[in-house]
Amino acid sequence: MTFTPTRRSSIAVGLAFAAALVTGASAPAAADTLENVTKAGVLRVGIFEDFPPFASLNTSMKIEGYDTEVADKLAAALGVKAELVGITGQNRVPFLTEDKVDVLLSIGFSDERAQVVDFVGPYAPYYIVVMGPEELDVKDAAGLSGKTIAVNKGTLEDTEVTKIAPADADIQRYADYSGVISSFLSGQSQLMVVGNDVGATILAQDPAIKPVEKFQLLTSPSEMAVKKGETALKDALAKALADMKADGSLNDIAVKWLKQPLAADF
Numbered sequence: 001m002t003f004t005p006t007r008r009s010s011i012a013v014g015l016a017f018a019a020a021l022v023t024g025a026s027a028p029a030a031a032d033t034l035e036n037v038t039k040a041g042v043l044r045v046g047i048f049e050d051f052p053p054f055a056s057l058n059t060s061m062k063i064e065g066y067d068t069e070v071a072d073k074l075a076a077a078l079g080v081k082a083e084l085v086g087i088t089g090q091n092r093v094p095f096l097t098e099d100k101v102d103v104l105l106s107i108g109f110s111d112e113r114a115q116v117v118d119f120v121g122p123y124a125p126y127y128i129v130v131m132g133p134e135e136l137d138v139k140d141a142a143g144l145s146g147k148t149i150a151v152n153k154g155t156l157e158d159t160e161v162t163k164i165a166p167a168d169a170d171i172q173r174y175a176d177y178s179g180v181i182s183s184f185l186s187g188q189s190q191l192m193v194v195g196n197d198v199g200a201t202i203l204a205q206d207p208a209i210k211p212v213e214k215f216q217l218l219t220s221p222s223e224m225a226v227k228k229g230e231t232a233l234k235d236a237l238a239k240a241l242a243d244m245k246a247d248g249s250l251n252d253i254a255v256k257w258l259k260q261p262l263a264a265d266f
Contacts, residue, residue, distance in 0.1 A: 033102055033226070034078075034233040041080045045071040046087040046101035053200045053257040054106055054124070054222075055084075066257040067105045070123055073249060074103070074224075077240035093117060096227050103237060104225045118228055120237045122221035123250065125258070125266060128157050131184075131199055131211035132191040138214040144169045150180040150189035157193045160217040185209055193217065196258060203259040221266075 037043050047055050047067045055065040063084060075082035085101045095101045096117060108126070109119055130149075132138055138147065141164040149165065151158045153173035165171060172189050174180045177198055184192040185207055192211065194202075202211060224241070226234050244250040245266070254262045 032232060033099075033230045034236055037078060037080055037102055037233065042083045043071070043075040043078055043080050044083045044085050044100070044102045045074070046085050046092055046095055046104040047071065048088075048106055049084075049086040051106065051197075053197060053204065066124060066253055069253045069257070070105065070244075070250070073244055073253075074237055074240050077243065078236060096225065099227070102226065102233065106222050107225050108220050109223050113225070116228055117225040118230065118234050120224045120226060120234055121241055122223050122266070123241055123244075124222040124254070125196060125219075125262060126222045127196050127219040128160055128193060128217045129196055129199060130161070130191055130193050130214040130217065132214055133209055134212045136190060136214075138191065140215055141165065143214070144191070146170075147191055148172055148189040150174060150183040150192040152177055152180050152194075156218070157195070161193045164217070184211065200258045200260075 045067075047063075049063060050056055051065070051067075053065050054067040055063055058064045068082075068084065071082040071084060085095070087095055087101070087104070092104055092107065093113065093116060096104050103120070104117070105123070107113070107117075107119075109122075113119075130138065130144070138144065144161075144164075145166040146168050148170045149161060150172050151161055151174070153175060158171075158173060161171060172183060174183060177194065180192050180194065181198075181202060183189045185202075187209075191214070196213075199211065199213070224237065226237065241250075245262075251262045254260065
């Protein structure tokens, strides 16, 4: 796998220009991204570079994580190599529509986004969860009664737990996740509400107080997406994803990076 700056594929541009010359069309004909990927020998995968455990720099200054391993698997299924392209929440969809990447990872489904991209399918679980020490008996919203709960202020986690918490629950709001984690690990709060990605990062540090999942508040799996209308690439990636689920390799990646297996019906 290589990591290079983003660029427009010269092959894609050349094919589109040639098609316009041959047909005499006033606009370039639509390129077939799967054909371009195969000819170039590279699948350009848009990922967040600093999003542990999905992607982050290791001690050797190489990017690793759930998304990097999925990218390698997808590329291998197409008979090419993965090229990681750094994206942000603001530029990821434009990068896809402008042919700067071939596929996006870590994108949530929405009807609005479905108007401009084609979703391949969910490849990673993402949910908001109430976590606490194993000995603390909390199974549902009623169990939050009288408990101290750490949460990142103003986030979706804050919104969701505020909706369901009993009036006597003490919701402690912090400015960032470091504050939430520190509060929980120091015993200042009995519970914390975080995404499963943050939970996995905590578990990877093997803390003295090991949080376990009590119950989920919201589920929104991470999806992969391609440019609208790229049916051949979408179908090829969907098959690769289905094969990863069937042979257990996606589950292995989940156990390694998310610290727990995928749900049986994922």
